[in-house]
Structures are given as structure tokens and as C-alpha cells.
Amino acid sequence: MTMTNEGTKMTRALRGLESDSSSVRLRAALAVGTAPDPRCVDTLVGRCAIEPDFQVREMLTWALTRHASALTLPRLLGELRSELAQARSQALHTLSKIGDGRAWPAITRELMTDADDEVARSAWRAAVVLVPEGEESGLARVLATQLGRGGRETRLSLSRALIALGEAMTPALRAAMSDPRPHVRQHAIATEKLARDPDAGFDFAVEEAKRIVALGTNGQEE
Known part of the structure; x- marks a missing residue:
């Protein structure tokens, strides 16, 4: 009887993931995560690819972490x-x-x-x-190739990723501060300033970087 009830609940939850209502889908994802079942994994992953609602996607991710x-x-x-x-x-x-x-x-x-x-x-x-220990510098070099990319949120994401690597980011970031492209130099300088003074905020660091680039320097401290 218990197994039948569990199977019914799982079937109901999986059907709920296909509902037109985002609140129903959210509850369904919560239900699947609360009672993990290996049979749900494929459905959860497949739903992640097409789910339009951010909160539901976050719940789907949580449900997957429960497996x-x-x-x-x-x-x-x-x-x-x-x-x-x-x-x-x-x-x-x-x-x-x-x-x-x-x-x-x-x-x-x-x-x-x-x-x-x-x-x-x-x-x-x-x-x-x-990233495994010891491979942070190589990762920083790859990330640095994306400096200057996209709008504010994309650049902030990249800055945070580089900063999370700690000192391993320094050589790649310093090299980017001398890049011939102004937008790359600005982003590199802003990232370094944000790393030094996170409380100042990203927007302030960007404005300072723009000023430095306009003055024709690279912002590196001797």
C-alpha cells in the first residue's frame, strides 16, 4: 500500500511539472526534491532545459541536488x-x-x-x-580572455569569478591591464579595484577604471 501511494505521489508530481501554472510546477519540483526518486532524474533534467520561470528552475536544480x-x-x-x-x-x-x-x-x-x-x-x-587545486592559474588565463565582454551583469559575473580565484588571477589580470582594447583594460582594472576594495562596489570600480584608461595609464601599482 505504501509503495502504491509513493508511486501515485511521484506520478502526480511529474505531471505537475508539465502544468501551465508556474506555482503548480514549483510545488511539483518541491515535492520531487522532498522525496527523491531515481526515476525522476531524467524528467527533472529535461524540464530544466525548457522551464521559463526562474524560481521553478531554481527548485528543479535543488531537487536534482537531492539525488x-x-x-x-x-x-x-x-x-x-x-x-x-x-x-x-x-x-x-x-x-x-x-x-x-x-x-x-x-x-x-x-x-x-x-x-x-x-x-x-x-x-x-x-x-x-x-577547478582542482593547482589549476587555478590556467583557469584565470581562460577567464581573462573574456574581459570586456557583454553588459554590466556579465562583466560583474566575470569579475566575481576571477576574484574567487584569489592570487591565481593576478598574472592574467595584470596582463589584461595592458591590452590594446580600452574596454578590456577598463574591465581588468575594475576587477582589480573590486578585489582590493569590495565594499566600494562594482559600479564605483568601473568609473574609476574609465578615468584611469582615459588618462592613458593602466592602473597598476608599483
Whole structure:
């Protein structure tokens, strides 16, 4: 009787994930995460690729973290090759939350330089979480190739990722401060200033960087 009830609840929750109502989908994802079932993993991952509501996507990610990584990892890694940008982005986001280092080899330069900003941002965050000890400097060099990219939120995400690497970011960041492209120099300088004084905020650091670049210097302290 118990097994039948559990099966009925699972079936109801999975159907709820297909509802037109975002609140119903949110409750369904919560239900699946509250009572993890290996049979739900494929449905959860598949739903992440198409779910339009941010809060529901976050709940789907949470539900996946409640399952064994041995079950979720292969399915999520497969999504990194999807033609759907949201599938790649959400899989990367979920991998960063799971934090299983076995996913590191799949966080490729291609993903970190993806043409879609959301995919790239998710890849940066996942890379910083998953990078093995001793490989931080190499990761910083890849991340530095994206300096100057996108709008405010994209640039802030990249700055945070670089800062999270600590001193390992310094050589790549200093090299970027002498880049011939002004927008790259500005972003590099702003990142260094934010690292030195996080309380000042990103926008202040950007304005200071613009001033420094306009003066024709690179902002590096001797």
C-alpha cells in the first residue's frame, strides 16, 4: 500500500511539472526534491532545459541536488552538448551546486567562451567551484580572455569569478591591464579595484577604471 501511494505521489508530481501554472510546477519540483526518486532524474533534467520561470528552475536544480550525483552527473554532462542554450546553462548551474569534482573535465574553454552570455556566466561559476587545486592559474588565463565582454551583469559575473580565484588571477589580470582594447583594460582594472576594495562596489570600480584608461595609464601599482 505504501509503495502504491509513493508511486501515485511521484506520478502526480511529474505531471505537475508539465502544468501551465508556474506555482503548480514549483510545488511539483518541491515535492520531487522532498522525496527523491531515481526515476525522476531524467524528467527533472529535461524540464530544466525548457522551464521559463526562474524560481521553478531554481527548485528543479535543488531537487536534482537531492539525488545521488552518480545518477545526476551523467545526465547533466550530456546536457552540456545540447543545442539549447538554456539546457547548457542550467546544467552548468546545477553542476556548480552539486560540486562534484568529476565534472571538471567537462567545463571546457568552449563553454566558458560560449556565444550565449548566460551559458558563459554559468560556466564561469561552475569552473570556479570545480577547478582542482593547482589549476587555478590556467583557469584565470581562460577567464581573462573574456574581459570586456557583454553588459554590466556579465562583466560583474566575470569579475566575481576571477576574484574567487584569489592570487591565481593576478598574472592574467595584470596582463589584461595592458591590452590594446580600452574596454578590456577598463574591465581588468575594475576587477582589480573590486578585489582590493569590495565594499566600494562594482559600479564605483568601473568609473574609476574609465578615468584611469582615459588618462592613458593602466592602473597598476608599483
